[in-house]
Amino acid sequence: xxxxxxxxxxxxxxxxxxxxxxxxxxxxxxxxxxxxxxxxxxxxxxxxxxxxxxxxxxxxxxxxxxxxxxxxxxxxxxxxxxxxxxxxxxxxxxxxxxxxxxxxxxxxxxxxxxxxxxxxxxxxxxxxxxxxxxxxxxxxxxxxxxxxxxxxxxxxxxxxxxxxxxxxxxxxxxxxxxxxxxxxxxxxxxxxxxxxxxxxxxxxxxxxxxxxxxxxxxxxxxxxxxxxxxxxxxxxxxxxxxxxxxxxxxxxxxxxxxxxxxxxxxxxxxxxxxxxxxxxxxxxxxxxxxxxxxxxxxxxxxxxxxxxxxxxxxxxxxxxxxxxxxxxxxxxxxxxxxxxxxxxxxxxxxxxxxxxxxxxxxxxxxxxxxxxxxxxxxxxxxxxxxxxxxxxxxxxxxxxxxxxxxxxxxxxxxxxxxxxxxxxxxxxxxxxxxxxxxxxxxxxxxxxxxxxxxxxxxxxxxxxxxxxxxxxxxxxxxxxxxxxxxxxxxxxxxxxxxxxxxxxxxxxxxxxxxxxxxxxxxxxxxxxxxxxxxxxxxxxxxxxxxxxxxxxxxxxxxxxxxxxxxxxxxxxxxxxxxxxxxxxxxxxxxxxxxxxxxxxxxxxxxxxxxxxxxxxxxxxxxxxxxxxxxxxxxxxxxxxxxxxxxxxxxxxxxxxxxxxxxxxxxxxxxxxxxxxxxxxxxxxxxxxxxxxxxxxxxxxxxxxxxxxxxxxxxxxxxxxxxxxxxxxxxxxxxxxxxxxxxxxxxxxxxxxxxxxxxxxxx
Numbered sequence: 001x002x003x004x005x006x007x008x009x010x011x012x013x014x015x016x017x018x019x020x021x022x023x024x025x026x027x028x029x030x031x032x033x034x035x036x037x038x039x040x041x042x043x044x045x046x047x048x049x050x051x052x053x054x055x056x057x058x059x060x061x062x063x064x065x066x067x068x069x070x071x072x073x074x075x076x077x078x079x080x081x082x083x084x085x086x087x088x089x090x091x092x093x094x095x096x097x098x099x100x101x102x103x104x105x106x107x108x109x110x111x112x113x114x115x116x117x118x119x120x121x122x123x124x125x126x127x128x129x130x131x132x133x134x135x136x137x138x139x140x141x142x143x144x145x146x147x148x149x150x151x152x153x154x155x156x157x158x159x160x161x162x163x164x165x166x167x168x169x170x171x172x173x174x175x176x177x178x179x180x181x182x183x184x185x186x187x188x189x190x191x192x193x194x195x196x197x198x199x200x201x202x203x204x205x206x207x208x209x210x211x212x213x214x215x216x217x218x219x220x221x222x223x224x225x226x227x228x229x230x231x232x233x234x235x236x237x238x239x240x241x242x243x244x245x246x247x248x249x250x251x252x253x254x255x256x257x258x259x260x261x262x263x264x265x266x267x268x269x270x271x272x273x274x275x276x277x278x279x280x281x282x283x284x285x286x287x288x289x290x291x292x293x294x295x296x297x298x299x300x301x302x303x304x305x306x307x308x309x310x311x312x313x314x315x316x317x318x319x320x321x322x323x324x325x326x327x328x329x330x331x332x333x334x335x336x337x338x339x340x341x342x343x344x345x346x347x348x349x350x351x352x353x354x355x356x357x358x359x360x361x362x363x364x365x366x367x368x369x370x371x372x373x374x375x376x377x378x379x380x381x382x383x384x385x386x387x388x389x390x391x392x393x394x395x396x397x398x399x400x401x402x403x404x405x406x407x408x409x410x411x412x413x414x415x416x417x418x419x420x421x422x423x424x425x426x427x428x429x430x431x432x433x434x435x436x437x438x439x440x441x442x443x444x445x446x447x448x449x450x451x452x453x454x455x456x457x458x459x460x461x462x463x464x465x466x467x468x469x470x471x472x473x474x475x476x477x478x479x480x481x482x483x484x485x486x487x488x489x490x491x492x493x494x495x496x497x498x499x500x501x502x503x504x505x506x507x508x509x510x511x512x513x514x515x516x517x518x519x520x521x522x523x524x525x526x527x528x529x530x531x532x533x534x535x536x537x538x539x540x541x542x543x544x545x546x547x548x549x550x551x552x553x554x555x556x557x558x559x560x561x562x563x564x565x566x567x568x569x570x571x572x573x574x575x576x577x578x579x580x581x582x583x584x585x586x587x588x589x590x591x592x593x594x595x596x597x598x599x600x601x602x603x604x605x606x607x608x609x610x611x612x613x614x615x616x617x618x619x620x621x622x623x624x625x626x627x628x629x630x631x632x633x634x635x636x637x638x639x640x641x642x643x644x645x646x647x648x649x650x651x652x653x654x655x656x657x658x659x660x661x662x663x664x665x666x667x668x669x670x671x672x673x674x675x676x677x678x679x680x681x682x683x684x685x686x687x688x689x690x691x692x693x694x695x696x697x698x699x700x701x702x703x704x705x706x707x708x709x710x711x712x713x714x715x716x717x718x719x720x721x722x723x724x725x726x727x728x729x730x731x732x733x734x735x736x737x738x739x740x741x742x743x744x745x746x747x748x749x750x751x752x753x754x755x756x757x758x759x760x761x762x
Contacts, residue, residue: 015160023139035511037134049523052628065510068329078547079111084121095759098550099559102720107288112225141186142167148189162416168501169408170346180225187221191237218278288761297566300584305388309338311380316343324458335451342401349465354418355411357430363417371410378403518551523627533641534608558593567742575599580659608638644691644713661741703757717744
């Protein structure tokens with residue numbers, strides 16, 4: 001009896017074991033060689049001052065595999081490091097002082113401070129924890145998809161095929177090393193499974209368990225750190241719920257023997273309660289994030305949606321059949337529109353055949369219709385363009401190519417249904433997609449574009465996979481394979497799919513030496529030795545990319561964030577233009593990298609050191625360090641981070657504020673946008689000898705200063721003005737004024753006083 005139970009257990013769970021083992025195989029370089037699934041080779045191979053160092057004996061420089069996916073080391077890794085460091089210190093990671101004069105950190109959803117798997121960083125060192133976080137993405141996605149397909153009464157092999165195709169699809173491979181996008185996406189099948197379970201256990205004890213799983217999955221998809229993908233998860237799951245509680249969806253499941261216990265309105269009301277729980281649990285994060293969106297330049301400094309590549313071009317549908325038809329960034333021969341990662345919807349050659357077969361057979365109509373509708377909004381169709389022409393909030397600032405996530409999701413489910421149909425009664429019609437490959441071959445053989453030589457080479461393997469599938473169909477159709485043919489064909493189909501997707505994934509993903517993840521150089525050590533509070537500025541895009549400095553505890557005036565503060569962006573634009581011009585577009589589009597080192601505003605911004613690859617000539621600059629081609633200049637005219645002034649001017653508008661900021665001697669006069677004396681009054685200041693200001697403690701969420709002045713004055717702190725900051729003087733709350741267009745100021749009385757700034761997101 002025990003042996004029988006063991007056999008039954010193994011038979012029941014072998015697909016989950018297979019998924020686990022396959023995930024280990026895909027990440028074998030991490031588990032068995034200690035290499036990190038992080039594009040850290042771009043850190044030491046693309047950017048100075050790291051390029052000045054010989055790493056691991058590579059005297060010609062470190063070859064980097066994939067330049068396209070540097071965002072994970074320019075955004076996600078530095079942000080998560082700041083979050084984890086703060087949590088380790090028992091602090092809430094509310095504020096990021098290391099980029100662009102400061103901006104919210106926890107309110108930036110991509111920092112993912114509340115995501116469940118952050119617990120890994122309290123068990124393992126950061127590089128290992130991050131790598132496990134990356135590994136969990138395809139593993140959990142496959143497990144959740146498998147369980148969902150099993151709930152849909154599909155066979156184990158069909159469910160396994162769908163799970164593998166989902167976890168290693170084009171969208172998952174393209175975004176694998178970001179660590180946020182896929183964590184937001186992977187919860188979708190579990191959410192749909194929860195919906196199914198809740199609807200089938202409405203009057204049973206298991207209802208509460210699945211209700212909690214539903215809420216938990218939705219909450220974690222939100223906390224995972226990518227609002228756009230979560231929005232897609234939310235809309236799709238709600239659409240599926242609506243379908244399931246309508247008579248059409250209910251009838252389909254009643255036919256499968258699932259008893260329905262409530263009418264549609266009652267079911268919807270029940271789920272509205274569950275959605276309300278989700279909103280309540282995530283409300284603090286929503287509040288901070290929406291406030292940040294409102295303060296950001298998101299609406300005025302976006303990419304041009306009319307440019308090629310904003311939508312998936314029609315011709316790029318060919319990447320569903322051959323992912324590298326237009327080349328690949330890892331081989332430096334990509335010739336398609338804009339960004340390879342935004343265009344690849346590949347799910348495997350065999351799964352695509354099976355998905356198209358399921359569509360032809362009329363199976364899984366909800367996923368067929370949903371996939372087609374979603375794809376139509378990813379393509380440059382007239383109705384897709386209406387969203388951007390109408391400037392619909394949030395939607396009009398999001399690139400629609402990422403809808404390929406939902407397209408792939410629907411395709412892999414259809415592929416699972418297609419495999420079921422394949423073994424019921426195969427038809428020659430299943431081979432119709434071969435005509436698409438024939439069409440692609442006609443294009444590459446008859447076309448005149450020289451780049452088609454790349455397409456021709458990259459079309460060979462997918463075509464070979466298609467021909468093998470044709471052979472299997474023929475064998476199945478004419479019963480050429482007699483003994484145990486179903487098992488053999490299934491094994492071949494699954495093995496070919498794994499080979500197809502793993503080859504595709506391994507080609508794209510770098511696994512790198514742990515020592516390459518933000519190593520220290522002599523230039524960085526030189527800057528870290530200065531215990532003063534200051535900022536740095538790189539004068540070349542090949543130097544210290546935005547957000548890198550924060551990893552080392554250094555503050556940079558540059559930054560890379562889709563939600564950078566609008567006021568800072570406008571100030572940086574005026575600085576770059578060398579005139580008080582703050583009209584959009586600002587010219588940055590997420591990546592704010594001022595390069596005008598000769599602007600007087602850099603002194604106000606507390607830029608003490610300039611990093612350059614060329615000589616900078618100015619009487620205010622002194623070359624104080626050099627490492628290879630990287631030069632470090634000290635700015636002798638830099639303003640301190642905090643200083644006292646005894647004169648002010650009040651600007652009546654934002655435009656006047658930037659004009660006065662660029663025309664005034666800011667060491668003596670501060671530009672405010674409201675009178676510091678309160679409504680109907682004004683503060684009278686007397687000229688005095690400059691008082692003393694000492695920053696006694698500078699933390700991310702709190703700054704303590706001591707002022708000593710013979711007369712009342714205004715204390716200017718050149719950190720970003722932002723709602724949520726509060727100030728006190730000797731324990732008494734004081735008003736913070738927006739100063740010099742973007743910074744903070746408070747009125748301080750004569751004498752010696754302690755001024756404290758504190759930030760709270762709530």
